[in-house]
Amino acid sequence: xxAPQQAPLPPSFVLASGMQVVLTAIDATTGxxxxxxxxxxxxxxxxTSNSPDQNTVGVAAPILVPTT
Amino acid sequence: MAVETLEIASLPSGGAPISYTVSGDQVFDLIGVRAxxxxxxxxxxxxxxxQIKSAAGHILSQSxxxxxxxxxxxxxxxxxFLRSTGGGGGTGTIxxxxxxxxxxxxxxxxGPTTDLSAHGIQFAAGYxxxxxxxxxxxxxxxxxINHVFGATPLNLATPFAPTIVTTGVYAFxxxxxxxxxxxxxxSSDAVLSLNTPQVTSIESYVTGPTGGxxxxxxxxxxxxxxxxxxxxxxxxNFDTVNVTYQIIAMTxxxxx
Numbered sequence: 294x295x296a297p298q299q300a301p302l303p304p305s306f307v308l309a310s311g312m313q314v315v316l317t318a319i320d321a322t323t324g325x326x327x328x329x330x331x332x333x334x335x336x337x338x339x340x341t342s343n344s345p346d347q348n349t350v351g352v353a354a355p356i357l358v359p360t361t
Numbered sequence: 362m363a364v365e366t367l368e369i370a371s372l373p374s375g376g377a378p379i380s381y382t383v384s385g386d387q388v389f390d391l392i393g394v395r396a397x398x399x400x401x402x403x404x405x406x407x408x409x410x411x412q413i414k415s416a417a418g419h420i421l422s423q424s425x426x427x428x429x430x431x432x433x434x435x436x437x438x439x440x441x442f443l444r445s446t447g448g449g450g451g452t453g454t455i456x457x458x459x460x461x462x463x464x465x466x467x468x469x470x471x472g473p474t475t476d477l478s479a480h481g482i483q484f485a486a487g488y489x490x491x492x493x494x495x496x497x498x499x500x501x502x503x504x505x506i507n508h509v510f511g512a513t514p515l516n517l518a519t520p521f522a523p524t525i526v527t528t529g530v531y532a533f534x535x536x537x538x539x540x541x542x543x544x545x546x547x548s549s550d551a552v553l554s555l556n557t558p559q560v561t562s563i564e565s566y567v568t569g570p571t572g573g574x575x576x577x578x579x580x581x582x583x584x585x586x587x588x589x590x591x592x593x594x595x596x597x598n599f600d601t602v603n604v605t606y607q608i609i610a611m612t613x614x615x616x617x
Binding site: 295296297298299300301302303304307308309310311313314315316317318319321326327329330332333334335336337338339340341342 | 396414429435
């Protein structure tokens with residue numbers, strides 16, 4: 294059972310082409326990647342108000358699923 | 362323009378790190394990130410982390426959650442204005458602070474020092490009694506004072522003349538009883554002497570009733586006392602025979 298947690302993100306961070314959102318697991322002392330951590334149930338929520346094309350996000354895989 | 366909150370779905374599961382790259386002409390605001398971090402096979406304790414990288418691969422922002430022990434898992438939501446659920450300062454309520462010497466000092470290494478030894482603070486009382494004291498005819502003697510329970514405002518290194526530990530205004534009550542009869546018409550004098558620079562004596566003078574009887578003496582008073590000032594409780598016996606007395610209850614309470 295995964296314990297629930299919450300953490301702050303910087304507010305109003307605008308992502309432009311080529312920028313990445315990276316989910317990772319790091320060591321508290323070194324900041325290095327900790328191997329062996331598996332990620333699942335990943336979701337990234339975005340505001341597309343300023344996007345030239347609000348019907349697509351990403352190219353390769355993303356599928357838009359409105360949540361509101 | 363209306364806000365369009367959308368979810369980027371179908372991101373694959375797998376070993377960290379996993380990244381999503383903004384492609385094409387997309388420009389949007391990041392609202393939230395959520396994932397389950399399964400550390401069953403982790404090589405050590407870890408911090409769940411979301412990094413935002415520039416197109417050049419530089420880390421622009423790094424948001425971290427609370428430490429997860431190797432073998433543990435966490436379902437982490439990252440969003441603006443959330444407060445971390447772990448680490449940082451403690452929370453809770455201080456319900457009671459007890460001090461035995463009548464003052465409390467709270468020090469924040471990065472902030473001001475607050476001395477709470479001020480008016481409005483209620484100090485606990487110290488409760489005392491004495492050994493039995495037999496006083497010869499025409500003589501006087503001091504009680505040997507013992508601490509029973511409660512605060513310890515008195516230093517009993519010299520139990521016949523204990524000293525005040527901390528400067529302040531103190532209230533005193535002393536209940537003394539004779540344990541042998543006081544003869545009719547014969548008197549005893551109980552005295553509480555507060556040996557500050559201005560000596561204060563509080564007395565209770567009792568004369569034996571017809572037929573003689575056990576008698577009681579009550580003393581009460583307040584005085585400013587400085588640390589090191591001593592006090593004594595004594596009995597003067599004006600009977601023709603020895604009389605024995607004892608402090609049944611004595612309280613010493615700092616008021617300010």
